[in-house]
Amino acid sequence: MTRDTAPPGADAVACTGLSYAFGDHNAVDELDLTVRQGEVFGLLGPNGAGKTTAIRCITTLLPVPAGMVGVFGHDAAGDRMAVRRLLGYVPQQLSADAGLTGRENVALFARVFDVPRAERAARVTQALAAVGLADAADRLAATYSGGMVRRLELAQALVSAPRLLILDEPTIGLDPIARTGVWEHIGAVRQATGMTVLVTTHYMDEADQYCDRVALMHRGRIRALGTPAELRTGLGARRSAAGAAHHAPPTLEDVFRDVAGSGLDDEAGDFRDVRSTRRTARRVG
Numbered sequence: 064m065t066r067d068t069a070p071p072g073a074d075a076v077a078c079t080g081l082s083y084a085f086g087d088h089n090a091v092d093e094l095d096l097t098v099r100q101g102e103v104f105g106l107l108g109p110n111g112a113g114k115t116t117a118i119r120c121i122t123t124l125l126p127v128p129a130g131m132v133g134v135f136g137h138d139a140a141g142d143r144m145a146v147r148r149l150l151g152y153v154p155q156q157l158s159a160d161a162g163l164t165g166r167e168n169v170a171l172f173a174r175v176f177d178v179p180r181a182e183r184a185a186r187v188t189q190a191l192a193a194v195g196l197a198d199a200a201d202r203l204a205a206t207y208s209g210g211m212v213r214r215l216e217l218a219q220a221l222v223s224a225p226r227l228l229i230l231d232e233p234t235i236g237l238d239p240i241a242r243t244g245v246w247e248h249i250g251a252v253r254q255a256t257g258m259t260v261l262v263t264t265h266y267m268d269e270a271d272q273y274c275d276r277v278a279l280m281h282r283g284r285i286r287a288l289g290t291p292a293e294l295r296t297g298l299g300a301r302r303s304a305a306g307a308a309h310h311a312p313p314t315l316e317d318v319f320r321d322v323a324g325s326g327l328d329d330e331a332g333d334f335r336d337v338r339s340t341r342r343t344a345r346r347v348g
């Protein structure tokens with residue numbers, strides 16, 4: 064069940080010439096982006112690419128002029144509350160309250176998001192079960208592992224039954240097994256509800272495996288967009304046409320290096336920038 068309607072056929076997200084500047088620095092620069100209903104869309108790029116800024120514009124947390132951002136046909140400038148009602152958002156910095164149980168953490172969100180009182184208990188239980196935390200629901204969040212905290216945050220976002228789930232770096236700082244767990248639960252919920260998922264990450268391998276389509280972002284702009292297979296195949300074809308000898312088939316990371324060019328490593332940092340990893344690892348570790 065969702066709490067709002069959307070015009071049939073409207074794209075889940077439509078950004079048209081989206082720009083956002085901090086002072087004279089264009090963090091997001093003329094971004095055109097469409098996320099279709101029901102897909103898992105990955106916004107990829109190194110630290111500083113502009114992913115979080117774009118996400119914050121889409122979630123209405125940063126103000127944008129009318130006509131730049133639509134969510135299921137609602138304009139982010141003119142119809143902020145309608146947009147917010149359709150969203151579940153897990154930001155990088157959000158922190159579950161360690162002094163509450165998992166269930167209490169999710170119940171808090173159910174109240175904040177106005178889940179009808181009569182449905183709350185069942186919806187909280189359902190959200191916790193959807194992320195594999197049914198057995199741990201009544202333990203303090205302080206006792207959870209990093210992966211469990213991330214899944215708890217996912218449950219908090221899911222309890223309002225959003226049409227669009229937006230996750231900012233959901234697996235940063237987690238070990239490989241916990242990362243797989245987070246993605247598998249996202250996939251299962253998407254399958255069960257048909258919700259659209261927009262996720263940012265700088266883990267190219269995860270995007271390749273779990274996203275239907277990806278946009279590669281660098282210095283505020285989209286450098287390439289398509290399914291992971293299309294992007295990889297495209298680079299393979301360009302290499303063949305150029306007569307370049309390569310032993311291994313291209314990865315998504317190779318595609319990124321190809322489209323971002325030599326500017327990738329200097330001021331933007333690398334794919335696994337320690338600053339951001341440490342910041343979040345402190346939170347989930």
Ligand SMILES: Nc1ncnc2c1ncn2[C@@H]1O[C@H](COP(=O)(O)OP(=O)(O)OP(=O)(O)O)[C@@H](O)[C@H]1O
Binds near residue numbers: 109115116
């Ligand atoms: N509040 C702010 N004030 C000034 N500059 C900012 C602010 N937030 C972000 N920026 C700058 O805007 C650019 C884009 O940052 P953003 O956080 O959107 O990138 P990102 O791709 O999400 O990176 P990360 O993975 O580190 O979150 C960067 O150059 C960053 O330094």
